[in-house]
Amino acid sequence: xxxxxxxxxxxxxxxxxxxxxxxxxxxxxxxxxxxxxxxxxxxxxxxxxxxxxxxxxxxxxxxxxxxxxxxxxxxxxxxxxxxxxxxxxxxxxxxxxxxxxxxxxxxxxxxxxxxxxxxxxxxxxxxxxxxxxxxxxxxxxxxxxxxxxxxxxxxxxxxxxxxxxxxxxxxxxxxxxxxxxxxxxxxxxxxxxxxxxxxxxxxxxxxxxxxxxxxxxxxxxxxxxxxxxxxxxxxxxxxxxxxxxxxxxxxxxxxxxxxxxxxxxxxxxxxxxxxxxxxxxxxxxxxxxxxxxxxxxxxxxxxxxxxxxxxxxxxxxxxxxxxxxxxxxxxxxxxxxxxxxxxxxxxxxxxxxxxxxxxxxxxxxxxxxxxxxxxxxxxxxxxxxxxxxxxxxxxxxxxxxxxxxxxxxxxxxxxxxxxxxxxxxxxxxxxxxxxxxxxxxxxxxxxxxxxxxxxxxxxxxxxxxxxxxxxxxxxxxxxxxxxxxxxxxxxxxxxxxxxxxxxxxxxxxxxxxxxxxxxxxxxxxxxxxxxxxxxxxxxxxxxxxxxxxxxxxxxxxxxxxxxxxxxxxxxxxxxxxxxxxxxxxxxxxxxxxxxxxxxxxxxxxxxxxxxxxxxxxxxxxxxxxxxxxxxxxxxxxxxxxxxxxxxxxxxxxxxxxxxxxxxxxxxxxxxxxxxxxxxxxxxxxx
Ligand SMILES: [Zn+2]
Numbered sequence: 294x295x296x297x298x299x300x301x302x303x304x305x306x307x308x309x310x311x312x313x314x315x316x317x318x319x320x321x322x323x324x325x326x327x328x329x330x331x332x333x334x335x336x337x338x339x340x341x342x343x344x345x346x347x348x349x350x351x352x353x354x355x356x357x358x359x360x361x362x363x364x365x366x367x368x369x370x371x372x373x374x375x376x377x378x379x380x381x382x383x384x385x386x387x388x389x390x391x392x393x394x395x396x397x398x399x400x401x402x403x404x405x406x407x408x409x410x411x412x413x414x415x416x417x418x419x420x421x422x423x424x425x426x427x428x429x430x431x432x433x434x435x436x437x438x439x440x441x442x443x444x445x446x447x448x449x450x451x452x453x454x455x456x457x458x459x460x461x462x463x464x465x466x467x468x469x470x471x472x473x474x475x476x477x478x479x480x481x482x483x484x485x486x487x488x489x490x491x492x493x494x495x496x497x498x499x500x501x502x503x504x505x506x507x508x509x510x511x512x513x514x515x516x517x518x519x520x521x522x523x524x525x526x527x528x529x530x531x532x533x534x535x536x537x538x539x540x541x542x543x544x545x546x547x548x549x550x551x552x553x554x555x556x557x558x559x560x561x562x563x564x565x566x567x568x569x570x571x572x573x574x575x576x577x578x579x580x581x582x583x584x585x586x587x588x589x590x591x592x593x594x595x596x597x598x599x600x601x602x603x604x605x606x607x608x609x610x611x612x613x614x615x616x617x618x619x620x621x622x623x624x625x626x627x628x629x630x631x632x633x634x635x636x637x638x639x640x641x642x643x644x645x646x647x648x649x650x651x652x653x654x655x656x657x658x659x660x661x662x663x664x665x666x667x668x669x670x671x672x673x674x675x676x677x678x679x680x681x682x683x684x685x686x687x688x689x690x691x692x693x694x695x696x697x698x699x700x701x702x703x704x705x706x707x708x709x710x711x712x713x714x715x716x717x718x719x720x721x722x723x724x725x726x727x728x729x730x731x732x733x734x735x736x737x738x739x740x741x742x743x744x745x746x747x748x749x750x751x752x753x754x755x756x757x758x759x760x761x762x763x764x765x766x767x768x769x770x771x772x773x774x775x776x777x778x779x780x781x782x783x784x785x786x787x788x789x790x791x792x793x794x795x796x797x798x799x800x801x802x803x804x805x806x807x808x809x810x811x812x813x814x815x816x817x818x819x820x821x822x823x824x825x826x827x828x829x830x831x832x833x834x835x836x837x838x839x840x841x842x843x844x845x846x847x848x849x850x851x852x853x854x855x856x857x858x859x860x861x862x863x864x865x866x867x868x869x870x871x872x873x874x875x876x877x878x879x880x881x882x883x884x885x886x887x888x889x890x891x892x893x894x895x896x897x898x899x900x901x902x903x904x905x906x907x908x909x910x911x912x913x914x915x916x917x918x919x920x921x922x923x924x925x926x927x928x929x930x931x932x933x934x935x936x937x938x939x940x941x942x943x944x945x946x947x948x949x950x951x952x953x954x955x956x957x958x959x960x961x962x963x964x965x966x967x968x969x970x971x972x973x974x975x976x977x978x979x
Contacts, residue, residue, distance in 0.1 A: 304353050304694065312356050315346040325703070331953060332508065333701045335686060337627030340388065353463050364614065373521050374449035377440035378426055380480055380540035383498030384445060384612060386598065386622040392577055395599070398939050399573035400602065405610055405618065413572040418550040418579045420566050421622055422534055423511045423593040424486030425518055427455060429535075434465040434475045440518065443617070457527035460487065462560040472558035474543055480539030481561060487514045491530040500676045505699055508686055509549045510593040535597070536560040548602045569602060580623050587625065587688065596624035609742040628690045630661035631701060634683045637668065637712050639719045641745065645736040647718065647725060649674060650775050651685070651697050658689040662789060663863045665775070666695035670732040671714045678702070680709035719778060720745045745772045752780040755923075756831055757823035758815060761808040762801070770794045780823075781881045784888035817892045819893055824882075827868040836860065837869075844892070848873045848882070854969040903932030905976070909942055910935050913956050914949030916969050921949075927976055939964065947972045 303912070319342050326332045332339070343362065350357050357364070366368040387602070389395045402414060428448065430438040439455035440448035455461055465475045487495070487510045495513055496506035507513035517529040517842070535556050538546065547551050550569045557563050566583065570576050576599045583597055601607060601619040610618040636652040649668040656663055666687050668674055676697055679685065684704040689695040717724055721744060736742075746768045753763035760783075763771075771777040774793055776786060786809070791802035791867035815823075821844075822834035829837070840858055841847040847869075855866035872878055910928050912921050919927075925935045939946060939958040946959035946966050959966050 302355075304356065308349060308353060309356070311352075312346065312349050315342055315349070316362055318342055319346065323362065326351050331505070331703065332964045333631070333684070333703050335629040335631050336509070336511075337630060338340050338918055340624075340627075344388065346392075346860070361907040373517070374451065376443075376447050377428075377438055377450045378447050378949065379440070379442075379445070380719070382445050383426060383428060383442040383482065383539070384617050384649040386620050388596075388614075389621055389623045395577055395580075395621065395623050396573060398448065398599070402606075402610060402618065402840065406606065416570050416573065416576050417553065417602050418568050418570055418576050419536060419553075419564050419598050420583055420590070420594040421596040421598045422484040422486050422564070423509060423595045424484040424534075425511065425515045427451070427483060427485050427518070427533075428539060429455065429461065429473070429481040429483065431465050431479050431481065435459070435475060438461045438563075446456075449519065451518055451713070453523040454520060455485070457523055458531045458533055460532050460562045465559040465561070467558070468560055469558040473555060476541055476543035476560055478542040479544070480538040480541070481556070482539060482605060483533045483535035483561075484530050485514050485518055485533050486592050487517065487529065488512060489532055489593060490591065492593075495529060500673065503676050505677070508698055513859060532592075534564040535544050535565070536567075544560070546604060548604055549600050550602050573599075576623075584625055586695075594625075595627075596622050626689075627690045628659055629686055629698065630656050630658050631684055631686050632663075634679065634681055634685050634697070634700075636681060637674075638714055638775070638778065640778065641718060641720045641736055641742055642773060642775075645718075645738070645741060647715070647734045648775070649712070650712070651687075653685075653966045654689060658687065661689065663687060663689055663695045666697050668697050668712075671734065672732045674712050674714070677805055679712060681712055682703075682706075682709035715811075729803035742772065745778070749777060749780060749783075751784075751825050752823045753812075757819055758812040759819070760805075762805045763808070767805070767950075779847040779877075781884035781888070784813065784885055792844065794973065813889050814891055814893055817842070820844070820890065820892065821847065824872070824878075826872045829867040829869065833861075833865065844882070848879070905933030908933045908944040909936070911939050911943050911946045911955055911959070912949070913946060913959075914950045916947075918969065918973065924972070927978075932975060945972075 297643050300591050309418055319339070322332065322339050322342070323332055326339075337621075337692075346361070347363050350361065350363055368585050387398075389398060399414060402408075403412065405408060408414070422652070426442040428438075428440050428442070436452070436456070438450060439452040439461070440450055442448050456463065457803065465471075465479075467475060489628050490512050492510040497504050507516060513529070514531060516560055517526050517531060520526050522921040537549075541935055546555070551967035553563050553567045568579060570579060576597075580597050584593070587594060595873065599621045601610065607617070607619045612618060633654040634651050638650050638652060640650050643865070649670070651666045651668050653664055664850065666689075668679065673679075679697065681698045682705075683702070684938050686698040687695055688698050714734070715725065718738065718741055721736060721741040723736050723738040723741060726737050727734045729849060746765075749763070749768040749772065750765060751757055753760035753768070771783075771794070776790055776793070777783055786806070788802045791797050791805050792799070794802075796969060797805075816838070818831075818835045818838035819830065821837050822831050836858075837847055841850065850870070850873075852866050855869055905928055908928075910925075910933055912924060915921070916924055928935050936943065939955050939962060941962065941964075943964050946955060946964050947966055948956055948959075948966055956966070
């Protein structure tokens with residue numbers, strides 16, 4: 294486009310407004326991050342704002358102003374540090390979030406160099422360490438200056454702090470025979486980082502002291518390096534990986550790979566995963582590989598860095614405004630985001646441990662929707678002063694359970710509420726206990742967890758809500774993972790939630806979810822039975838349903854109402870009244886009704902032809918295809934009768950495995966004896 298055409302081009306008003314808004318937001322977050330040292334959004338969210346702004350500025354370059362946040366590389370030196378000008382600028386890298394962007398990067402390079410698309414470009418690849426970029430200046434082999442990147446041109450002199458890191462050589466030496474001589478002057482670039490273990494230790498210490506933890510190891514490394522007192526830096530275990538050069542005098546590197554191969558021979562630490570690849574396809578597979586092993590690394594990484602290997606091409610390619618054309622950061626999916634803490638529920642585990650679980654405004658982290666995260670224990674909540682309604686930084690790394698990292702107190706509105714830790718078990722109501730020196734409250738009632746599982750199993754059982762696929766193991770896991778505390782929770786789970794259960798993949802999760810949805814359409818009798826009211830078995834539930842005809846009427850029935858019904862004694866009546874008087878139970882029922890539980894007429898049993906009318910059956914021994922109760926029900930459904938004693942009136946004796954005395958008696962009386970297969974044929978299921 295010619296300059297004139299550009300000037301004439303109408304830029305949509307929304308674009309101009311959006312660009313303005315983005316700049317304002319980014320500036321605010323820069324301020325929070327660099328000046329106040331307390332960011333209010335995650336790095337990934339910040340990056341997303343920056344990327345959007347960059348994209349819009351690429352589309353409409355006429356909108357770029359010299360003071361746009363995109364025109365700055367890093368931060369200005371902080372007060373208290375001497376400034377150091379970098380001999381060569383320390384540029385920042387462009388990001389790619391997906392494969393297409395990486396392929397486009399490769400294509401762009403080929404276009405720029407006039408190569409065809411079929412030709413291969415060699416790249417070096419390495420993990421992108423989540424740390425702080427520094428420059429080490431060596432003169433005649435001696436470390437003379439160490440600096441932060443700063444704004445890319447001028448950094449902070451942190452030489453004394455860097456000298457506390459034992460893996461940074463104070464002197465470069467020729468440690469290998471085949472190493473070139475140490476040059477007269479070399480600017481070595483590297484990333485100072487903190488290991489995950491050290492990061493964890495440091496944060497635990499901070500939380501214990503009531504200080505806010507560092508959001509990530511990079512912030513921790515930066516915070517530790519930019520201490521005015523090197524003694525503090527020395528206490529934090531920091532490390533470095535060296536990856537590049539600035540100005541070099543006295544040696545001529547030809548490739549990036551040569552740099553990475555030579556550094557260790559001079560005593561500089563290089564990441565063990567650096568690799569030379571033949572083309573961009575190999576770089577992409579390397580990305581997948583590193584993403585897979587990411588969790589096993591002792592330090593945090595957030596992607597890989599891809600660099601053109603041939604340094605002579607670097608010059609040809611040159612740099613864009615603030616980033617080189619020869620390198621790219623291919624990022625992983627972010628693992629931290631901010632969201633709102635809507636509520637806290639308390640889950641009881643197998644050992645009785647009560648864990649606070651955050652209910653979050655659903656948020657995407659690394660391609661997964663996260664709605665719950667652990668809050669660890671009461672001390673964690675107290676020390677960090679987390680409140681309901683807070684914006685929180687949430688982290689989900691790999692297979693680890695999502696966790697709350699910290700609250701963002703700056704975003705408080707005053708409407709936040711205290712988190713009240715229960716004194717009684719949320720499942721059984723027993724008073725919770727805590728051992729001295731422990732952070733975890735426990736329910737001392739041994740039967741508690743088991744009861745929760747049993748209630749769930751009863752609810753889902755065939756004669757109750759009849760939920761397929763909800764057996765003992767699944768019930769245990771549902772309670773254990775805190776997905777179900779009372780049965781109403783079942784109806785608020787999404788199919789994705791079941792993927793959290795051990796042994797669940799897509800299909801199984803979908804099936805269980807579907808079975809639960811299907812169970813919403815039920816009969817009043819089944820529902821009453823499913824509630825598991827003491828003394829209310831299947832027959833009693835059936836009778837209550839017939840007498841009251843509506844759940845509401847039953848819920849509001851008085852002791853007198855119930856006692857007036859023949860067959861209901863005092864114990865039963867009292868149990869029913871107490872159950873429905875309980876606020877928790879009413880809430881649970883209300884939640885189920887809100888979730889769409891509806892009552893249909895009793896299944897029309899008459900629909901089945903009464904083929905067994907007038908026939909009486911006796912069962913003895915175990916059946917293979919069904920329980921004896923099921924078999925009995927089938928006989929009754931088909932119009933037949935079942936009895937327990939063998940007499941002349943009995944038409945068939947159905948004999949399963951290990952039959953008892955009834956079998957003998959049937960033989961004596963000459964009653965027809967059939968096996969399970971014959972029985973199945975008889976009822977039309979054979
Ligand atoms: Zn309990």
